[in-house]
Amino acid sequence: MKIAAFLAVAALLTAPTASAQDLPQLPCADADKECARRAMKHHGATDVASWQAMLALPAAERIAPATPQLVEYIALDNIANGYPERPRAARLDAGLLADVKAAIADLPTAIWALFGERLVGVYFVEGLGGTGYTEYVFDAQGRSVKGFIVLDAAVLAGQRANAWATWKENTPFAPGPGYRLEARIETDGKDNRRNAIQYILLHELGHVLSIGADIHPPWNLSPKQIDAATKYPFFDLAWTVDRAADKYRSRFDANFPQRAGTVYYFGAKLAAADMLPAYASLKRTNFPSLYAATAPGDDFAESFASYVHVVLMRRPWQVTITRDGKPVDIFRACWGEPRCADKQRMLERLVKPSS
Ligand SMILES: [Zn+2]
Known part of the structure; x- marks a missing residue:
């Protein structure tokens, strides 16, 4: 993947x-x-x-x-x-x-x-x-x-945590006058390369943790190949399989029109003016980040990384949108909020040392 x-x-x-x-x-x-x-x-x-x-x-x-x-x-x-x-x-x-x-x-x-x-x-x-x-x-x-x-x-080689996160979270949006989006995953004193690597690594470790665990359908199969009899409890909280269209759908798509245009890294499909409505929609889902809304595997990897980073390691995680220099919206990690309670319970069970 x-x-x-x-x-x-x-x-x-x-x-x-x-x-x-x-x-x-x-x-x-x-x-x-x-x-x-x-x-x-x-x-x-x-x-x-x-x-x-x-x-x-x-x-x-x-x-x-x-x-x-x-x-x-x-x-x-x-x-x-x-x-x-x-x-x-x-x-x-x-x-x-x-x-x-x-x-x-x-x-x-x-x-x-x-x-x-x-x-x-x-x-x-x-x-x-x-x-x-x-x-x-x-x-x-x-x-x-x-x-x-x-x-x-x-x-x-040259990354720092907040600059990397800010760069990544901006990639779905074309630059536009007046709008800025800033991601903060470390305090100023800890905003260094080691912690950029740690967050990137936590996301990849989330993918590794899903292996053999029936958390979401395997990424080496396409949606139409997914066996309907296998249960994926974490996936089920946010996704469905549309075998006819060979696509995964989020359970929030009816109220989240920006999700289909959310593409990271490969060239922005959303406008800068979509930042506010996209994040407003995101708050009505159980996705811990906008990247989590792009694919089932990344939903779990982002959820794991965010949960370990924010809840277990007590680090900051927030996205701030400013308009003409003034903060107009803040999106925070969802742990402890009702919208992510089911995911949080599953993560707590998964990371508990087996006895
Ligand atoms: Zn990933």
Whole structure:
């Protein structure tokens, strides 16, 4: 699932130009989506057998530059999806590695403990075509049992938490005179790269936590392929499957006309003047953020990240919309509010250490 933070422009500005020998030889031509899809099926990077050596390490040590096999898989995924970026393994500088380790060490112990079994590791590339990526890893029976996270080292290099969150939350809206949207996820003293990485990582960990847990339909199937007999309790709180149209619908769509036009990263579809009505609609849903309203998997990943960050780690999270310099609306995390009570109860059960 190519997810979070498509910082394509930032990547172009900051990523060093790859020389030909850095780029892997791919088994498919640049535009051959069909070949890429075929090559991704049963690819070694998604086979748990490939990860045995890594899995022998403690989870917090499973941080490394991406292997050639993993780089190839991500490149194939970009070809299959028509993304122009061609990733390469990143040199992981000591400062960035220290920030990633510190971001993990700072998580509540019970939260990090959820990932010892499920996470095969956090790997770094440059030229990902995003900041974060999580994918299934399958066992010999073809069941998704674990996941890997890939982060773009070049994109993370210069991030700070609030600037990154503000940039991300603005991407659905075209710039317009008078309107500004500011996201705040850290206090000024903690507004640094480590905490940008921590929030990005929490979102990806949310995707990993969903693996094998029947939280929402798997992201490697399309809506029309979803088995009607399988129950997805978290998904059911906000979504339905429209098999005929091969789409997921939110239960709030009738009162949330801006949702269909909410597209992050790839070019804004909403106008700046839509900020106020979009966030007014969002307050009548159980989505913890606007990004959560874009897809079932991201609803859960955003809910998990926001819950851990705000409730368990007592950090700030709010979006402020200003018009002509004056704050006109504030959207806060919904934990403790009736609108998110059902989701909160499910999250509390999920993150409770098993006894
Ligand atoms: Zn995501």
